[in-house]
Amino acid sequence: MTGYGDTYYARTLADASQRHSLAGTVKADVAIVGGGLAGLTAALELARAGRSVVVLESERVGWGASGRNGGFVGPGYATSHANISRMVGSERAEALHRLSIEGVRIVEGNLDGLGMTENKRVYGKMSVLRYHDPESLARQCEMLKRTFDYHVEVMQADAVRAVLRSPKYFQALYDSASFHFHPLNYARSLAKAIEDLNGKIFEGSRVTGCDFDGAEKVVRTERGEVRARDVVLAGGGYTDNLVPRLRRSILPIATYVLLTESAPEKIAQAVLTPMAISDNRRAGDYYRVVDEGTRLLWGGRITTRTTEPRRLAEMMQKTMASTYPQLEGVRVETAWSGLMAYARHLMPLIGKLQPGVWHVFGFGGRGMNTTAIGGRVIAEGILGTSDRYRLYEPFSLAWNGGPFGVAAAQLTYWTYQALDRAKERQAARAA
Structure with missing residues (x-):
């Protein structure tokens, strides 16, 4: 740890x-x-x-x-x-x-x-889809407004990609009341x-x-x-x-977070919003710019393995660069893990x-x-x-479930990952 x-x-x-x-x-x-x-x-x-x-x-x-x-x-x-x-x-x-x-x-x-x-406080959160499905977001908006008088909006893919320069993203749910x-x-x-x-x-x-x-x-x-x-x-x-x-x-579940080096020019080519960002995958990525936009704080991935991987920084950097190829080569200044209770x-x-x-x-x-x-x-x-x-x-x-519960949780996570990848491949073919 x-x-x-x-x-x-x-x-x-x-x-x-x-x-x-x-x-x-x-x-x-x-x-x-x-x-x-x-x-x-x-x-x-x-x-x-x-x-x-x-x-x-x-x-x-x-x-x-x-x-x-x-x-x-x-x-x-x-x-x-x-x-x-x-x-x-x-x-x-x-x-x-x-x-x-x-x-x-x-x-x-x-x-x-x-x-x-x-x-x-920085207000605004984008929950981003990694496949095309604006109808599900519209239904969610309508339900939250009708049931809770809670207002969120659908951002279409072009609006999302105007501020998040990643080809992996489609629509997003924008919540102006959430903050980081x-x-x-x-x-x-x-x-x-x-x-x-x-x-x-x-x-x-x-x-x-x-x-x-x-x-x-x-x-x-x-x-x-x-x-x-x-x-x-x-x-x-x-x-x-x-x-x-x-x-x-x-089940104590480990999650990982990184902080990049100061790289304002490269970060500005990728993330053009101060808002909180997360994607819709199970245990997906979440991140935000910090230090006046000069660094990126990036979290994600979960595992039942509660010891910290030896190559944590490298592993997390690859995750970040797979979403934003323009961040390839941006160094990880520090990375850490923490335990959540599920x-x-x-x-x-x-x-x-x-x-x-x-x-x-x-x-x-x-x-x-x-x-x-x-x-x-x-x-x-x-x-x-x-x-x-x-x-x-x-x-x-x-x-x-003891050790069987740990194994089942890890297997469930891998299953979700496989389903997420299948949806993303389908979206890529449709595009």
Whole structure:
């Protein structure tokens, strides 16, 4: 795993301070295990409501997927609205999608309300097809407008290729309300806001044991413990065997990101928009220009192999150049990997494990909005102000299948890749 300090986001932090590790016994209303965006959002919501909170993070705030991702903020989940409707019915699926839209608003509200002036938002996201199918995009636009009063537009292929100079692209869905930003700065700003409300955050404090049987829960680290009425487990892709049932419910999936060298002239020949870009393939590419258009931040590919490939930078550069041949020869300055947590049903795992013990993780690569709403509904559950967390109850802590589940997940991904390639070849022949 590439170290936290080597990532682009870590090198461009507005706040690089490090916090103390836990020592001794601390009491609180709520103990939160995991200093990623889900745990931090829950902690902030609870602190705003006057609850005392303690966050325990094994590394540093935002160290995992929360601080290593593409920084895209938009509604939706890792699986489609149509799939969610098939699983839980249209009424519940619509309520869940509205929560995902609310998640975007939570992030915007935090950026505005906490005065995060160092975290520039760039609005606009293009979801690009790699084959010709404007009719499906038009249907999606109509459904979002009719059902959610959410407005997106279809960009035709000529408009797409005017700003994305790749022959692989056709139409795109343009969402003006989605945006991208610096996710690690956001996580660090949430942490500061929690501390401003007298919440406590301890870094370098891996949880080694727990006792959830009593009314007062105990969470232990190597040098201390937290005693609290409620515990929130928010470990994401780095969830370990502290609670075996949680670990058995996810597949840790690795994803890869690169940052190019400064190459403004070449990048300007390929990507002529500051917007966030993703394609429609399963585990497809996502990218955006950074540093005033001088570099490209590019992510994509997933694998069940959680160790970092030795030739990661070279592998990622080939992926980028296959989409934009004009970027051939542009060096990769740095590349890193991170672990995402996927459940078999591809939906977040949000709910109550037992009285006083809550979980919020498993965002499947769509965590910028779902960590926000997940943290909020768990906080509401603890506060007793709503039971909206129960909307996620149908997506249970199903066994991941162990090694067979890992193999099945990798096989499924390869199958999707083969189907994607077949569609692209068909599109190329038709063109």
